[in-house]
Amino acid sequence: MRYPDIPLPPVAGGFILSRQLNRDEPWLAVSHFDPQNYHDALFDAWGIPLPPRLQQVVSKRRAEYLASRYLVRSVMAELGIADFILTNAPDRSPCWPAGVQASLSHSNDLVVLTVSRQPYALGVDVEQVMSERTAEEMADMLMNQQEQQRLQTLPMRFSAAATLLFSLKESLYKALWPRLHQPMEFHQAELVSVDTAQQRAILRLTQPFRADYPAGTLLHAEYLWHENRVITRIVHRHESG
Template structure:
């Protein structure tokens, strides 16, 4: 998994600090933004009006919305869909164009988008490394005893390993939701391997969701670190 390195056109106003993509399969893009430089006027100038539900939201939330929609618009243009504005279904899931499988995540001033026209389930996530106390306090919620043992063998701190696991399971949930429309518990899938040299991981479903996603199904993931952030990506051919 390679960090995006092809620059996207710069944005005016200083709100978007940088944007890059990889023309890979799936296409992967990342942007950095400064929430403190967000202004509502930027949304209007960009042709991406804030929905009513965000009119009174905190500034950080409005900044995340605009930054994510700007990156999605750039990614969809790469796929031949210009001027696309991402909206949400009543369950808050994103409404992607017909024939496109995609996923979006944002955290700590970073937005990541993965998209493809291939018949794949796609899930992407970005997370800030959690504090060690949080990792210890949430271990039983996030992972089985076997997963805890595996995480402690990885060449990173336990808090970083727990963040990686959390992000992988978030990517898995995002990949499967459009296929299943069923909630998932963190223990409904287990991390069975993580290769830091290849930046690859494998998860296995521990719950039977039927169809293509029965208990025991293996799903492959990629991951990469950037400063104190981890990005994870799951693709699964349908």
């Protein structure tokens, strides 16, 4: 997985700072934005509806929503789907166009999107590296003893390794949700291996989820570091319909 390097057209006004795309399959796109330059009038100016549930939330949340929807619309246009507006189902999951698999994440001033027309289970996540204290406090909830031992052998701070694991499991949850429509706990998947040279990892389900996701199913992931963040992605081809 490469960090996107193809620039999309610039956006005037200072809110969207940059948008970049990587057309390697599956596509990966990122958008940097400046929350300080956000204002509500941009929703009307860009023709993106502001949902009623977001009208009373803090402006930072509205800025994240607008930046993510703007990136989605831009990338869908690159796929030949014009004027697409991403909405949410009652369970808050995104409603993608027919025949399109995608996943979306954001962290502070960065939005990340992955998209494909192939029959993949796709999940993407971006996380700011957590503090050492947070990593230690989350360890029991996030990982089993074998995973903790595995993370401690990696050539990185434990906080970075724990953030990587957290993000990998978030990507896994997002990848499987469109098929399973059920929540997952952190311990229902475990980290099997991490290849830091290739920036790849393998996760294994520790319990069955439907007939097509039995316990022991291996899911392959990739990741990359950008500044003080990690971006992770699960790309899993469905074996059945």
